[in-house]
Amino acid sequence: MSRIFVTGMGSISAIGNSVTENHKALLKGKCGIGPLEMFPTRYASLLPFGEIKLTNTFLQEKLQAHEPELTRTTLLALHAFEEAIADAQLSPQLLKSFDTALIGATTVGGMCLTDELYRDANKTENGSAYLSSYDCASVNMYLQKRYGINGIINTINTACSSSANAILYGARLIKNGWAERAIVGGVDSLAKFTINGFNSLHILSPDICTPFDEQRKGLNLGEAAAFLVLEKEEAVAGKRCYAELTGYCNTNDAFHASSLSEEGDGPYLSMKGALDMAGILPEAVSFINAHGTGTENNDLSESRAMMRLFGNVPAFASTKSNTGHTLGAAGAIEAVYSILNLAHQEVYASLNFKQPIEATGLQPVQSYTKMPLEHVMSNSFGFGGNCASLIFSALNEIKSKK
Amino acid sequence: METVQLKQQLKKQIVEFLNLINVKPEDIKDDEPLFGTGLGLDSIDSIELIVLLSREYGITIQDPKEGRKILVDINTMADYIEKNRTK
């Protein structure tokens, strides 16, 4: 089956409105988490969030996207999508080709419009302009219409691992002959639905999150969008490639609807499965972009799983301390960051870390470091036990696989 | 309200709030453990019961872990409610 290469990327998050801006921010160790300035919620002054400081009006104007049914989620997706397709130099004709797939992911969809949804769900007449925008599919349905995409289109929602699963689904479509190229990624915008949902489970931190720290108090929600363009080996001659997607795996922890097992079985299995597929041993992994949400449960279970699998755990960090937990976008934006690691042969500090978890003693990378990187693993573990691991490999370091 | 009445009301509220199918309020013993064995409730239920105490009795419990010390059985719950209710 074909090898899969990343030929384009686009991203927008609390630390930057493009891949370049995100990269600069990571280099500086910028934290995009803080008080809300635009989003109306009771928790605006009580909890920190990774908010993108662009209004919907600004986005609509910049993107020339004035259709009344567009939600913030769709606007953010459009922003990252445009960047990615331009970066990969995909022509309008190629976008319309029957062999170009679009696989997206979101957990919120149009439910960022909580108040409108409440009204529409309870009204008897005169629905809002958003009636067909509430579901997760609405984002990709808009992209399809705007760009005339004719290949396979799909939306995946597996909670926090959604866009990692979108990436691996796109890769498999290409490998199995259902597409020649796939634009894959995910998005989520801040929503009262998720803010209140996570708050009801008591896992939002009142302070900026401290992934893998003994004193961690929970996660911060963030918003983001990211897309990658995947193309097969036979199609990339002459194109600039960032990295190769060499391994991926999806498993389930099967322990509880909203927390991971103590020993991190699901994470262990997804990491191991990705290694097996990439045909590399644990010690070949140069760096891990961890799921690292900052919750008591995740960081401990994830640590235990890493220790079980690697013995000697490689350098790792969580970029959620820069962007917050971006839910449906997390897998994709962290894939972008993993590819930046490889492209520049560097790793970024995992912010706000002071003290290792007593039970594990593990310490993430705490300052910017230039280092040789061959294989970078990116992990995403979600509600419902949905776990996904991706491995990206540097281009000039690929050894022949077993 | 009499303690006996409160306990009856509390059992009814717990069954309804947690949607305990196949459990009749009168079947819950006053000293039956709510968590683990006995009624077999879990961590999500402890969060839900904290919400119940807030909505029905005006009692605020900030930390779910603290809540578990109160939510031992009907007796301890009723006792806590009597001492702390604001509704």
Next chain:
Amino acid sequence: MLYIHQASCISPQQTFAAVEIDQLREAVNNKLQVIEPSYDGIPSGILRRMGKAIRIGVGTALPLIKENNTSIDGIIIGTANGGMEDCIKFLNQIIDYNEGLLTPTNFVQSTTNAVAAQIGLLSANKSYNTTHVHRGLAFENALLDAGMLLKENAVANYLVGGVDEISAYNYNIEFLDGWYKKEPIAAADLYISHTIASIAGEGAAMFFVNNDNTNATAKVTGLQFLHTEDEQLVAEQLNLFLEKYLPAGEKIDLLLSGENGDSRLIKYYNACENVLNKQVPVARFKHMTGEYPTSSAAALWLACFILKGQWMPQHMLKYTLVPSNFNRVLIHNSYKGQQHSFMMVEKAVV
């Protein structure tokens, strides 16, 4: 693409356990709501938290898990709305209590991946688990996913299915958006209505699939889907689909059509019938299931039922042309005139 060995369906008709679909069960207030079984296999401590979508999704999967538990290598679900009722209940809490102290169960149960997650939990299955949510093609993507998994893992087995529920609230939203009829209508009269919109439906259908043809009920030999509003393009795609998946000299015995009584959408169904030159008998299913994003899963269950029993109820037939035998069924569905799919389902010949 894949062989179906067992299929299970909870729907508004008598399709679960003792199947009896000759008598059409009618809509009530323009809604075809499922007949729910007793869910003996779900522990009450878990059942109490489940909204309808999760109950029927899990309930449909349980018999298949019971038969095959040690050998399921993945769980793939298609659902457009997941636990919509729980979702809106949580939203109501947010508004009613002004974002104050809220109960988490509705939130946890509302996420679209909750069905697949609960099935995984109940069967202690740690393998591949995913949820496709692309509206009218959510189930088709799930089926494609299963097909690809079987190409990647030759001796594996998968549980694949589709589920969606009507909740009072999502019915309201779809009604306001013009997808459900304003006038009261009986399901039996759906196709003679000549007005826009359809009737609401819900259901769950699950399938145990692998690459083994031994004792298989049916096989899915072709799958294709597209996004367009142009019925000419839909017809063109059907022609391409037939070129690819209908062997020369072979014929289709039955077109199982997703026609739903919406006058705006009849052009898609007419276009496809014309491609087949009106030579193929046509049956319809949405008077049985109602309209909902993953109804094609129920259609696949019906196709399997027809292929296995070599029989179908009279009330499904559109024209007087009756099938002479049932070896190959073509399913066509067009959801809201924007998403279209074709599935070729054949009797598995050993």
